[in-house]
Structure formats: structure tokens, C-alpha cells
Amino acid sequence: MTQSDPRFHVPAPHARPGDTPDFSHIAIPPAGEARRPDIDVEGSETADLATGLIRVLDHNHQAVGPWNPELSADHLREGLKHMMTTRAYDDRMLKLQRQGKMSFYMKSTGEEAVAVAAAMALSGDDMVFPSYRQQGILFSRGRDMVDMMCHCISNSRDNLKGRQLPVHYTWAEGNFFSISGNLTTQFPQAVGYAMACQYRGESRIAASWIGEGSTAEGDFHGALVMASTYKAPVILNVVNNQWAISTFQGIAGGQGQTFAMKGIGYGLASLRIDGNDFLAVHAATAWAAERARAGHGATMIETFTYRADAHSTSDDPSGYRPKGEEAKWPLGDPIERLKNHLIGLGEWDQERHDALEAELNDQVIAAYKEAESHGTLHDGPLSPVSSMFEDVCEEQDWRLRRQRQDLGI
Ligand SMILES: Cc1ncc(C[n+]2csc(CCOP(=O)(O)OP(=O)(O)O)c2C)c(N)n1
Incomplete structure (x- = not known):
């Protein structure tokens, strides 16, 4: 299901709020079917x-x-x-x-x-x-x-x-x-x-x-x-x-x-x-x-x-997908x-x-x-404000030092 305006194609999901969850379009092959190639495969x-x-x-x-x-x-x-x-x-x-x-x-x-x-x-x-x-x-x-x-x-x-x-x-x-x-x-x-x-x-x-x-x-x-x-x-x-x-x-x-x-x-x-x-x-x-x-x-x-x-x-997913969709996941x-x-x-x-x-x-x-x-x-205690200048640069450059001074810390 896609929007019909040919000037602007916007893909749309199979179901929206109010619709019945529907995953019938998803192909699920049987377990055990896929081959397992050698690890050096191209x-x-x-x-x-x-x-x-x-x-x-x-x-x-x-x-x-x-x-x-x-x-x-x-x-x-x-x-x-x-x-x-x-x-x-x-x-x-x-x-x-x-x-x-x-x-x-x-x-x-x-x-x-x-x-x-x-x-x-x-x-x-x-x-x-x-x-x-x-x-x-x-x-x-x-x-x-x-x-x-x-x-x-x-x-x-x-x-x-x-x-x-x-x-x-x-x-x-x-x-x-x-x-x-x-x-x-x-x-x-x-x-x-x-x-x-x-x-x-x-x-x-x-x-x-x-x-x-x-x-x-x-x-x-x-x-x-x-x-x-x-x-x-x-x-x-x-x-x-x-x-x-x-x-x-x-x-x-x-x-x-x-x-x-x-x-x-x-x-x-x-x-x-x-x-x-x-x-x-x-x-x-x-x-x-x-x-x-x-x-x-x-x-x-x-x-x-x-x-x-x-x-x-x-x-809040109820605004964009059907309620209970997760329970229907195949x-x-x-x-x-x-x-x-x-x-x-x-x-x-x-x-x-x-x-x-x-x-x-x-x-x-x-x-x-x-x-x-x-x-x-x-309720704290919180880390001190000065700690925001720590652990970032090994040596603080002049801009950081200046900002720190401006804060008076
Ligand atoms: C570069 C960038 N753009 C947008 C966001 C806002 N944002 C945060 S999570 C998110 C959705 C990501 O979805 P997806 O990659 O499918 O991961 P999921 O949350 O489903 O695990 C968006 C758009 C962001 N954090 N970073």
C-alpha cells in the first residue's frame, strides 16, 4: 500500500492504528533450510x-x-x-x-x-x-x-x-x-x-x-x-x-x-x-x-x-501502528x-x-x-559542575580554561 500521488512516492506500512495487525506479506522460510557456507566464501x-x-x-x-x-x-x-x-x-x-x-x-x-x-x-x-x-x-x-x-x-x-x-x-x-x-x-x-x-x-x-x-x-x-x-x-x-x-x-x-x-x-x-x-x-x-x-x-x-x-x-506507538501488533509477530x-x-x-x-x-x-x-x-x-548529590571539563582532553586548551574561568570554578 503506497500513497497514490505519483509526484511524491511515500512508502506506507501494511497496517496503521485501527487496522488488524497483518504480517501475511512476510515470507518465513522453514527452519533448517538455509545452507551454511565455508567461512572463506566470497x-x-x-x-x-x-x-x-x-x-x-x-x-x-x-x-x-x-x-x-x-x-x-x-x-x-x-x-x-x-x-x-x-x-x-x-x-x-x-x-x-x-x-x-x-x-x-x-x-x-x-x-x-x-x-x-x-x-x-x-x-x-x-x-x-x-x-x-x-x-x-x-x-x-x-x-x-x-x-x-x-x-x-x-x-x-x-x-x-x-x-x-x-x-x-x-x-x-x-x-x-x-x-x-x-x-x-x-x-x-x-x-x-x-x-x-x-x-x-x-x-x-x-x-x-x-x-x-x-x-x-x-x-x-x-x-x-x-x-x-x-x-x-x-x-x-x-x-x-x-x-x-x-x-x-x-x-x-x-x-x-x-x-x-x-x-x-x-x-x-x-x-x-x-x-x-x-x-x-x-x-x-x-x-x-x-x-x-x-x-x-x-x-x-x-x-x-x-x-x-x-x-x-x-x-507512544498507538499513534502509528496497530495495538497488539507485537503479539502477532510471526x-x-x-x-x-x-x-x-x-x-x-x-x-x-x-x-x-x-x-x-x-x-x-x-x-x-x-x-x-x-x-x-x-x-x-x-535529590543529588550530583557531580560538581567543574567535572564537565575533566576527562575530555589530557591538557585543557585555552578555550576550556577560559570557559572554566568564566564560570568562576
Ligand atoms: C544522526 C541522528 N539522526 C536522528 C536521530 C534521532 N533518532 C534517535 S533514535 C531514532 C530512530 C532510529 O531507528 P533505528 O535505527 O531503526 O533503531 P531502533 O531505535 O529501531 O533500534 C532517531 C531518528 C539521532 N539520534 N541521530
């Missing part, structure tokens, strides 16, 4: 994988096909726990934002596998350049939840001293690069970082995540050219969650072709994967990481998923799917699941109590 030979959809978990929640990463039950349970932690954390943080405890929040509901499975397939040494919707990486890499909350409420234990918007984490110790509010800047940064690793003969690689809307930025194209030309050891993830705030994926050029196909145009190996399938995300990331480490170059991965909640606490929910897979293996049950959920909720509540004991944005 980028141009992956076009079928960039137009199809790599899936491992079938409709009976069984792992099938050549992309099955055959992970141990312990690894799967760990992944489930990190995804459940991410969801419990997001849900509580939203409530706290509504209670006025923080200025702003962004959830990753429905996209937990995108971050968690990828982080678990990478090495802890690999540098990640995420966007604001991959908090699951932090849990997977063991970041302290209290520290994350202290950042979001900009208190005296905030490692960013109140200089960043909440959710724009930085964690150097965990090789988690500062999240930039300027969309897509992380792609060229990741490529440059990866090239530096290669130049220094290191085995570590870089991985980055942007949303599909962010592919409309020029930085996307510059990054792909550099990644391809210099065979940078980098994984470039485009998280296609269907929406960029209120604009649907067609506005970023997603109609008629997949986002993964854009990688083919630059000569990159490109995969399109079911982003709600923990096993598919894990397998594709592991494949791309092995390829990068072996010197065969970059991979672009489109993770096909759905943003199940609002863009942020400043957004690829389901990543947590439910991994849970059912584990139950099918005889490695999990509903009772344990409920107990873990309750335990994680208690953990999040306790973490917030502790975070609040270090102050809040409202």
Missing part, C-alpha cells in the same frame, strides 16, 4: 543468504539444519538467564522512569536475543560498538547492575558523571564502547577499530549494531566501503526491528529488498537471520567471528526482529522460544522458569535500592 556468493532467513528453531522448538550451533544445555540456560535479566531490568526501569526516578529510558523488549546471543558467541576481548538497544550485552559480559542503574539515574556513582543520556552506557573494562546518541557513528568506528586490531596482529575483532532506520545515514555506506575494501575483521549488525521511532522500515529503503542485500552490493558476506531465534543469532555471529579472525573479512548481518515496545519513554518471542526449546530437551521446566523470573525481579529491585543509596538525579 561475499558475492552469499546473496541467497541475504535474501532468505537463517532459522534454527522450528515450530516445535527443535534445533534443525546446518546452522544448529549445538550448544550445551548450560550455555543455553545461561543465555536464557541473560535474556530474562534484560527483560526484568527493562520492565523495572520503565516503571521507575514513570515514577520520575530518571529522565528517560529505552527498552529492548523482544530483541533480547539479538544482543545476548551475539555477545555469548563473541570473545570477551572483542570490542563492541552497540546502539542503545543492546543492554543484553552488558548482562552477558557480567556488568554490575547497580553500576548500570547509577548511570541511568546520573548519581554520584555514575561512571559517566551525568554527561550522557540514560541508557547510553560506557564500560571500557568490558570492551563496550561509549554509545553515541548520533545514530550510525558506531559503524565506521567499529571498522576503524577492527582495522587497527588487524594492523597490530591481534586476534580480537569488533562488532557493531545499528537499527535499520540508521542505515539511511551516510556513515553506513562509508563504513561498508571501508570494511569491504580492507577486509576489516568486523561484524556489522543491522537490527531490523521494523520501526525507527514512528517510521516503518520501508522509509529506510527496506521495501522490495532486504537490508542484508545492501551488504552484497559492497561485496560483503551478508546473512539475514531470525533475530528472535537465540540459536540462529549465536550461530551466525560465531560464523562471522571465525571468518573475521581467519582474515576473510567482514560480515554484515541483518537480524530480523520486532520492536515489541515503544521506541523510548518519549514515544517469529514469536525470543525468551519463550528458547525456554520451550530447553523444555523440549528436558533441560528446563515451567517451575524453574517461574522461580528464576521471581529471583531476577527481586534482584532488580534490590539493585535499585542500592543504586538509589548513591543519590538520584532529583
